[in-house]
Amino acid sequence: MEWTRAARYRAYDQYSALELMKLQAQATASPAQLHYHIRPQSGLLNDPNGFSYFNGEWTVFYQSFPFGAAHGLKSWVRLSSPDLVHWTNHGVAVLPDSDFDSHGAYSGSAHEVDGKLFLMYTGNHRDADWTRTPYQLGAWLDQDGRVTKLAQPLIDQPETVTEHFRDPQLFFHGDRWYALLGAQRATDQRGEMLLYSAPAVTGPWTAVGPIKLPLADLGYMVECPNLISVDGVPTFVFCPQGLPQAAASYQNIYPNMYLQGKDFDYQAATLEGAGELTNLDEGFDVYASQTFNAPDGTAYLISWVGLPDMAYPTDEQNWANCLSQVKELHQVDGQLVQQPVAAMTSLRQEEHRFAGEVETITPDGGQQLELAVTIAANQQGTLYLAASVDRKQSVQLRFDTAAGELVIDRATSGPQPTPDHGTTRTLKLPAKADLKLRLFLDHSLAEVFVNDGRQVATFRYFTSQENTALAFDRPTTASGSWWQLADQNQ
Amino acid sequence: MEWTRAARYRAYDQYSALELMKLQAQATASPAQLHYHIRPQSGLLNDPNGFSYFNGEWTVFYQSFPFGAAHGLKSWVRLSSPDLVHWTNHGVAVLPDSDFDSHGAYSGSAHEVDGKLFLMYTGNHRDADWTRTPYQLGAWLDQDGRVTKLAQPLIDQPETVTEHFRDPQLFFHGDRWYALLGAQRATDQRGEMLLYSAPAVTGPWTAVGPIKLPLADLGYMVECPNLISVDGVPTFVFCPQGLPQAAASYQNIYPNMYLQGKDFDYQAATLEGAGELTNLDEGFDVYASQTFNAPDGTAYLISWVGLPDMAYPTDEQNWANCLSQVKELHQVDGQLVQQPVAAMTSLRQEEHRFAGEVETITPDGGQQLELAVTIAANQQGTLYLAASVDRKQSVQLRFDTAAGELVIDRATSGPQPTPDHGTTRTLKLPAKADLKLRLFLDHSLAEVFVNDGRQVATFRYFTSQENTALAFDRPTTASGSWWQLADQNQ
Missing domain, CATH: 2.60.120.560 (Exo-inulinase; domain 1)
Known part of the structure; x- marks a missing residue:
């Protein structure tokens, strides 16, 4: 089928159960289908979202378009696990059903707050003339799996950036909440990461400023930024789209890089003693990796295995992509290493x-x-x-x-x-x-x-x-x- | 929700994808959910159907109502397996979408014929005044999973039986095809099994007659009859609803029994040298078992774990029931034994x-x-x-x-x-x-x-x-x- 704009943005309740059952059967019976990784029940999976520890379990969501191998109207599907290997699928958690996320509940992150999981994500809204406005939104997931969206955005698009402003990573440091966002500067259409902070997850959120790195150019847009501590080493993991090859060599259509430093100054938003920008993964298909520090401090990473603007052979079976296995991150001999989790x-x-x-x-x-x-x-x-x-x-x-x-x-x-x-x-x-x-x-x-x-x-x-x-x-x-x-x- | 008649018989394409996704998520996340047995993706599962060997794989279908724990509009869902333990779900195979099966594609069996799988099943049709007519129908499943229904019924309801006439078991013996059906006699509303035969699976099908057994009364209806050979011993496996306790003791709401004999006379439809009517399973929940002789002659059995007219605790999670593991049947010391298959x-x-x-x-x-x-x-x-x-x-x-x-x-x-x-x-x-x-x-x-x-x-x-x-x-x-x-x- 041809994925017209109308087809891609049809509401989920405008598809019939019978259509979905056929798509699911096709995906399930696909010889290429994954058997021990997180995979779409049907349609397209992309970024991991909301990777976190909540209510005594590991949680991850993924970006989902259930009706074909296309980047259509996106929702979040939730999974939970006791061991980061065996996952239970809880189905659609965040639907694109508000005015602020009318054209997609886009990527974001999550953190446990007082017995609930707070989700911070990008609502993709388009006007009648198809002009996009990104909103940074909040929602609560309770222990019974119910999601309640906040009525108003947490962060509106600042004048300093274009419509490309998304993928908040939420974390707590010292006595404040922080959100790290990917953005495209309005002045020169170059990519940057923006840091915000707030006294509570629900706000008020105020800009700390752009992250200062010793890099001349991060390309035209940074997607899916993360700042974590790997055994005490501040580490940025991010996707600098259009990164000049001079900054770091890569072969994939878009890179997923990491950059470590000696210290991160939260007030100045500055990474001090930065090392070299390095490919996170040497393969063909890792993108949009999401990381977080677990309650015990350990850093975990999970990735979309798939890339934007790429077509995969399973597209003709109406499904595409999967998540990687979860990796545990450590510093060994001064270097970042990625290891399978114990339960593998x-x-x-x-x-x-x-x-x-x-x-x-x-x-x-x-x-x-x-x-x-x-x-x-x-x-x-x-x-x-x-x-x-x-x-x-x-x-x-x-x-x-x-x-x-x-x-x-x-x-x-x-x-x-x-x-x-x-x-x-x-x-x-x-x-x-x-x-x-x-x-x-x-x-x-x-x-x-x-x-x-x-x-x-x-x-x-x-x-x-x-x-x-x-x-x-x-x-x-x-x-x-x-x-x-x-x-x-x- | 209340399962009104209208709700139970709503067409599958009148449910939305979103409703189905919610039901699937609820079933998947149910703590009681099965992890290595065949289970419904959502809603209710009942009888195994079409248990067979086809195209180099084991095949089984199950009766499915995907929209809740109710006996609503039934379809067949197909699975295939290399080893009778690891199954791939191919989704809905037989939809209730013809006039003859308008109110349910009810139970039946399957046999490979010339590179295709022939399905013989009961179409449940109701008139506007809700009068039921059962049709015995045929369909072909090709190697690409496409189902093509025959245009006309194979067997119409004879005058000798009531509307309760269903569950054909198809098998080949000598140079003819046979179909064994469950029925309720019109004269006295008592249960019986009827044998039909044909020179080809597509017919013409003619009545051989009622199966003659040395049993005074099979209750008011026989469901899901099977005749197989267990290491050469002719064996009936069937569900005589309302069987008098004098015939064989049982505690479940409806029994699933077997009866072996020394010989079966196909012309006279008579089981000779019959033994005792015996409970197939000593547990609480086996019904509608289906058996067949594989190409090498081995008899295999699979059961619905669930019973008609019973409510189960998962009903409130909108899903119910599962299939048993497959069992291999043999005669040991003159007795039927049931064993797990090797791949377990x-x-x-x-x-x-x-x-x-x-x-x-x-x-x-x-x-x-x-x-x-x-x-x-x-x-x-x-x-x-x-x-x-x-x-x-x-x-x-x-x-x-x-x-x-x-x-x-x-x-x-x-x-x-x-x-x-x-x-x-x-x-x-x-x-x-x-x-x-x-x-x-x-x-x-x-x-x-x-x-x-x-x-x-x-x-x-x-x-x-x-x-x-x-x-x-x-x-x-x-x-x-x-x-x-x-x-x-x-």
Whole structure:
């Protein structure tokens, strides 16, 4: 179907139950469908929202358009979990049903306040002439799952920014609440992050000012900004759209970057002692990552696996995208590392060990598995994931543990997302060193943790589910284990 | 809400997507929800339908009313599986959208014919004055999941029966197709099974006659009749509503019975050398079981866990019922036994063994588990399932392995289905013998296989998910293992 403006903005109650049931069946039966990640029941999923700890459970929402693989009228769908791995889907939580969010309940965040979860998000409103006004809105989620929206916006669009003003990250520091927003400056249409603060989540919210970073240009818009503490290190995670390649090299259509510093001055909104702007994920498909500090201080991260302005092969099955697994963030040797959460091991089925000169790890492991492997130093070769019997179809991980390089190549894995932003990604590794990988496959999603999470590469691939081998291209000195992984219901 | 006739028979496209999403979220988040059994995505599930092997996969459908815990307008929802344990939900397959099935696509069966699956089912039609006419209908499911209904009924209601004429079981024997139907005789309003045959599935279908059994009275209606071969033994599985207790003792509102014989004469429709009419399941909640002989001859059985004219505690969450796990049927020592299929072990997580004088098997095993236990002979005691810390809330299995008795008591497990047909079921066991149980819990469903499936007891229970203990009431000589079980997505 053609996604006309009218079709994309039709109210949810103007679709029939029968249409939705057909879309859900199509998504569920899709061979590419995820079995242990958060995925749309139908239609399109994008940004994670409201990632938080509330009422003794982990909570996350996602941006949802349930009626097709299109960026139509967005709502928030809520999930909860005891362990960050097993999620229960509670359905639509924030509907675009007020004047302020009439054209979409866009992204935002959440924080527990006095036994309720406060949601802060962007209402997307368009006038009859299609002029957009973004409102920063508030809502309360109670312990019974009921959402009550505040009657008035928390923050109106300031004159200093264009209509691109969104994605509030809410957090508490010292004795005040803060909200970090992505924006486009009105004067020069360049991207920036704006900090607001308030004595209470419901306001009054006042501008602290733009975040001051030692970066000349953040592109034309910053989406999904986050400021967290990673083991005490202030860390910005954000999506600077149109970032100049001179600022940091990236290959995806839009980057998801992080920047750490020595200290963050809340009064001056200044990151002091900033390091280098760095790609958060070395794969093809991570965007709009959301992070927060849990009550015990630990930083967790979850990402949209998908990108704006991209088409994916499942679009023709009327569904698209998923969320990444949750990662725990730490500083190790002065560097940010991303690790699977502890409960990911609860999905493991029978362990299969291997060691020595290994060629075929398994001919028929399927595409719902975890692999933990150490490839000895000073070797070249290819590790095939989701490989056909003749190895001609696969995701290739080409490693050189002498020179220190890992190339991820999905060119031979099947249909590609469009537009094409390259079919390989290259990771620099320590030279002449063992390479340690922890790798997850979920039918059309790969997540590769490199050297204990010093680098992570997350990406979709779309190959036949009959391609079930996990193998090297030649005898390779390696050891490790693999496990098939259990489903997790939503 | 009140389920008026108008509400129950509203067309599916007259419900909004938003209503359905809310119902699905409510069902998914229900603490009682099943995690590895076939369950409704929303609303009410009843009879399994079309249980078959097609296109290299196992297929089952279920009767569905997606809009609440009511017997409203029924459709067929289709699932497929490689192993009879992991199912993929393909959504609504047979909609009540023709004149012949205008008031429900009621139960039926399926058989592969020349690369397509032929569905034979009962169309429920009502006139403006609400007079019912049942039609036996045909439809083809192709390998792409498309359903094409035949234009005309296969069998019209004969004058010898009332409006109660339904649930065709289709099977092939010799060189002809047969259909076994449940019916109520017009002359005396008593139940019977009618056999039809045809040279092709599409007809012409002609009456062979009523099945002749050595039973005086099958009650007022027989529902869901099946004739299968269990290791060569002709076996009827059926639901004789209103069966006199003199014919066979039962406690459920309606019984699900089986009857085996030495031979079945297809020409005379006579079961020769019939044994005793026997309860198929010793639990509280099995009905409408459907069986078929797979291409290799093995008989498989799946049941509705739920009963007509009963209310269940989840009704107030707008969903009800589930299907049982699939069972493999065999003759052992001249007796029908029911066993879990082999792939059920694929759900097992880490094994926990126990042996000796056992009291608490696990204090926190949860309610998604399998237990295999042998209780030594000549002991009395209670095995608590889904038990609270103080053991006051639990499902009780009271055993006496001296006298030979097992009492299943759900009185202390929480809210009960209504009307109350007793809170205990008693199984006779061999005296002075070890008792071997293989037992599955799935949050609100228990399936107990007794002595290698010589008896099976299937039942729902509705207790807090915080009741996570599995324990004896006293030190008991026993040995075995338990496993938490993985989710299976649908």
